[in-house]
Amino acid sequence: MEYRSMIQSALDEIDKRITENIQADELARMACYSTRHFCRIFHELNGTSFMNYIIRRKLEYALYDLSQGKKIIDIAFDYGFETHAGFTKAFKKHFGYPPSLYRLRFVASVPVKATVKNAKSKGVIKMQVQIKDLQPFSIVGYASRHRMPEVKSMAQLPAGFYDLVNKDYVAELIALYEIYKQFEHCEVMTCLDVDDVQGSFTYMMGVGIAEAEYSIPLRPGTYRHEISGGLYAIFTTPLAGDETQTAALRNTWKYILEDWLPSSEYEYDDSRTDYEYHDERAHDDWREDGKCVTEVRIPICKRKA
Numbered sequence: 001m002e003y004r005s006m007i008q009s010a011l012d013e014i015d016k017r018i019t020e021n022i023q024a025d026e027l028a029r030m031a032c033y034s035t036r037h038f039c040r041i042f043h044e045l046n047g048t049s050f051m052n053y054i055i056r057r058k059l060e061y062a063l064y065d066l067s068q069g070k071k072i073i074d075i076a077f078d079y080g081f082e083t084h085a086g087f088t089k090a091f092k093k094h095f096g097y098p099p100s101l102y103r104l105r106f107v108a109s110v111p112v113k114a115t116v117k118n119a120k121s122k123g124v125i126k127m128q129v130q131i132k133d134l135q136p137f138s139i140v141g142y143a144s145r146h147r148m149p150e151v152k153s154m155a156q157l158p159a160g161f162y163d164l165v166n167k168d169y170v171a172e173l174i175a176l177y178e179i180y181k182q183f184e185h186c187e188v189m190t191c192l193d194v195d196d197v198q199g200s201f202t203y204m205m206g207v208g209i210a211e212a213e214y215s216i217p218l219r220p221g222t223y224r225h226e227i228s229g230g231l232y233a234i235f236t237t238p239l240a241g242d243e244t245q246t247a248a249l250r251n252t253w254k255y256i257l258e259d260w261l262p263s264s265e266y267e268y269d270d271s272r273t274d275y276e277y278h279d280e281r282a283h284d285d286w287r288e289d290g291k292c293v294t295e296v297r298i299p300i301c302k303r304k305a
Helices: 002-016 024-031 035-046 050-067 072-078 084-095 099-105 161-165 169-179 245-263
Strands: 129-134 137-147 187-195 200-209 223-227 230-236 266-268 275-278 295-302
Touching: 002 024, 002 035, 002 050, 024 035, 035 050, 050 072, 050 084, 050 099, 072 084, 072 099, 084 099, 084 245, 099 187, 099 245, 137 169, 137 187, 169 200, 187 223, 200 223, 230 245, 245 266, 245 295
Parallel strands: none
Antiparallel strands: 129 230, 137 200, 137 223, 187 200, 187 275, 230 295, 266 295, 275 295
């Protein structure tokens, strides 16, 4: 019990001074232990080294700041990283994806109080994931540019995007099905041209088209975009009705970003684009009970050492 109390005091001190350069020997002196003994007990009770925990905890707080629309370079300096690149490298090493992905896809809450019990715990939600090598394909659709913090994250966009931009994209996408032949029935939502410095991005909604349709002139106001092939992790959202589909998407992204990628042997492949894939299962007439599912497809590669 004495050790647990000592380590809990250390965790509290870390949170209180999360933006400072906290050293193990300083906390060891406060606990009246040698640095070596303190670090050994810390590792035993938290499941990770002292320095690894410090970096991870700083990044957890940075996640919240990211979701509030704060600039990445400002966050990097706040938490003791000397450069934007250094912060991004540490972030991707710990979580398996760049900070811009979290910033665009999820609104974080303030980190919960760290305790010896939960400092090394993982999420309890489990989802089935498929790892597949997918072929490239093209989409034709509509795009709009957004900038944070007016739109703080992509979590504000999926399923509720039509109301956000006050445009009837549902009818527009249906019209595209009447113009183009599809390689398969699908609608795709993706984020393009992310500018970390300006906090801006393009959101595109489109339909998959067959290769034979590539030569058809684009309808005014539409764009064509190539979705890269390669290795993807595919997550299927839980069954949901129209009123709960947005929550199902957000919970799926939460699992991907806070559970699966940080602990996976894979990491996010920055050279390609993630996207939400809506096939016939995303329509309420797919099942008698009106439930729908959507796929979230994440480009991945083997995690670097």
